[in-house]
Amino acid sequence: MKKISFRDDVLPLKDRLYRLALRITLNPAEAEDAVQDSLIRVWEHRDEWEQIESIEAYALTICRNISLDMAGKAGRGNVQLSTINLSTDSQLSTLNSQLLPDESQEQKERIALVRKIMDTLPEIQRSIMELRDIEGKTYQEIGNILKLSETQVKVYLHRARTSIRQQAEKIEKYGL
Amino acid sequence: MDYKYIEQLLERYWACDTSLQEEQILRTFFQQEEVPAHLMPYKAVFDVQQEQAEQTLGEDFDARILQITEGESVRALPLQGGLRRGNFLRPLFQAAGLVALILTIGMAAQRSFDGAEKGQQTMYAQTDSIENPAQELIPLPEQQAAELTVEKVDSMNLTR
Numbered sequence: 118m119k120k121i122s123f124r125d126d127v128l129p130l131k132d133r134l135y136r137l138a139l140r141i142t143l144n145p146a147e148a149e150d151a152v153q154d155s156l157i158r159v160w161e162h163r164d165e166w167e168q169i170e171s172i173e174a175y176a177l178t179i180c181r182n183i184s185l186d187m188a189g190k191a192g193r194g195n196v197q198l199s200t201i202n203l204s205t206d207s208q209l210s211t212l213n214s215q216l217l218p219d220e221s222q223e224q225k226e227r228i229a230l231v232r233k234i235m236d237t238l239p240e241i242q243r244s245i246m247e248l249r250d251i252e253g254k255t256y257q258e259i260g261n262i263l264k265l266s267e268t269q270v271k272v273y274l275h276r277a278r279t280s281i282r283q284q285a286e287k288i289e290k291y292g293l
Numbered sequence: 294m295d296y297k298y299i300e301q302l303l304e305r306y307w308a309c310d311t312s313l314q315e316e317q318i319l320r321t322f323f324q325q326e327e328v329p330a331h332l333m334p335y336k337a338v339f340d341v342q343q344e345q346a347e348q349t350l351g352e353d354f355d356a357r358i359l360q361i362t363e364g365e366s367v368r369a370l371p372l373q374g375g376l377r378r379g380n381f382l383r384p385l386f387q388a389a390g391l392v393a394l395i396l397t398i399g400m401a402a403q404r405s406f407d408g409a410e411k412g413q414q415t416m417y418a419q420t421d422s423i424e425n426p427a428q429e430l431i432p433l434p435e436q437q438a439a440e441l442t443v444e445k446v447d448s449m450n451l452t453r
Binding site for chain 2 (some may be wrong): 123124128131132135136139140149152153156157160224227228230231232235247249250251253255271274275278279281282285286288289
């Protein structure tokens, strides 16, 4: 295995780490702190780099754990996410009453709603969707990062996609 | 564009049966501004993914991290470990260093002084004969001084 350089091999992972942290914390400032902490922790373990199979998977795992800690400390988690879920429903009806004829405006609202739906999914589903749909990782790679089996990854992803599909179709059926 | 194919792909996408390449095809398809009306709600899903993929950190982030990691060897490490643990010992170390410095300079000076003294004792003996007449030259009356120079010149001429 080639020699790992922090500047050339670890630091360029920052945006991927940031997006994962952002999916978990749902807060840009916290996500940035999480990435900084993750990179420093990877740096502190530089004497172990040689034994690591994938420095990217290693960094992503650290980043997820740090992000989870942060989200936990901030009092977020699935408990509060379910309350967001309720507010999404009420938001749906408010948006419904102020329907705009402009199609691009309509699409903007669809996007805003899908974003909200995604944010209300359980953390594990959000993390898997991020790694699959944004970073283009295989089920095996995702399993490696999240310490899950490939089957578990697929099950969670299936749940996530099904929820999104149902919500998106629901919006369409009953209007925005 | 064959929408049947896209619809099929989409169906398999929801079922998590698509490959990464097939998912990329869907993403590319939904990137276009206009898609058939019945696919618009799904376009929103891929639009959000696109939007999420563009989320990045600020430009100053690298510099901040590198300052921590690359500056660590010269600054951060001694600051974090050394300051806390060795803080109260620090003046002691400085004092010890100063004493060592003074001792070194002192010993070096002593050495050269001793060496110079030994050598100078013989030198004094030699220089006495040179220095003393030279010192006497100054208070000498002008005439005698002139005679001396004449003698010197004479002896110089003789040697020639």
